[in-house]
Amino acid sequence: MRVACFGKAERSLKSGYLSPKCNASQIQGWNMESAPRLKAEIWVKALIRRCEVAGAQAMVVRRGDAHSGVVLVKVNRLDRSASVYSPARAGDGSLIWMAGTGPEPVPEPEADAYIERQRKFDPDIWVVEIEDRAGRHFLQEPVA
Numbered sequence: 001m002r003v004a005c006f007g008k009a010e011r012s013l014k015s016g017y018l019s020p021k022c023n024a025s026q027i028q029g030w031n032m033e034s035a036p037r038l039k040a041e042i043w044v045k046a047l048i049r050r051c052e053v054a055g056a057q058a059m060v061v062r063r064g065d066a067h068s069g070v071v072l073v074k075v076n077r078l079d080r081s082a083s084v085y086s087p088a089r090a091g092d093g094s095l096i097w098m099a100g101t102g103p104e105p106v107p108e109p110e111a112d113a114y115i116e117r118q119r120k121f122d123p124d125i126w127v128v129e130i131e132d133r134a135g136r137h138f139l140q141e142p143v144a
Contacts, residue, residue: 041066044128047073047138056132062115065124072100072118074111074129075137081105082115085137088144097143105135 044060051058064070073085086100101114119125130138137143 020085023117025044026060032053037068039067040064040069040071040126044048044071044126047071050138051130051132053078054136054138056130056136056138057126058138060126061129062125062127064126068120069084069124069126070122071126071128072096073139074115074127075135076108076131077105077135078131078133080108082108082111083135083137084111085139085143086118090142090144097137097141098137099143 002027011099011116047058048058074082075085076082082101084100084103085097088096088098090096100118101111117125119127
């Protein structure tokens with residue numbers, strides 16, 4: 001992929017070569033917000049690994065788009081109750097997680113109904129189910 005500078009110089013992002021006539025501030029269309037995001041599949045694998053290290057079971061219940069699918073996290077407390085967390089953006093643009101089913105655990109069929117409504121809205125959605133009696137979600141970002 002080539003990115004043109006404001007002149008004849010150019011930079012190949014693939015090779016990392018930057019022409020001496022072109023500095024990074026001159027590259028058109030390049031800023032920190034356009035940096036690549038972590039693929040959904042890699043993020044899901046990391047979440048499952050965090051759960052396993054802590055002694056909880058986690059599995060992919062629904063596989064979405066490997067590159068950019070939205071991930072829902074269902075925490076099953078193994079007492080017929082569950083919580084579902086969905087990603088959102090805070091006012092400053094940072095990633096946070098919202099308890100989609102409310103602040104308290106709900107009966108598992110209600111949690112599954114919430115996931116099904118989200119699936120109808122976005123067919124590329126991922127669903128990771130964590131089975132943990134303590135109700136831990138293992139998310140690293142803030143949960144609101």
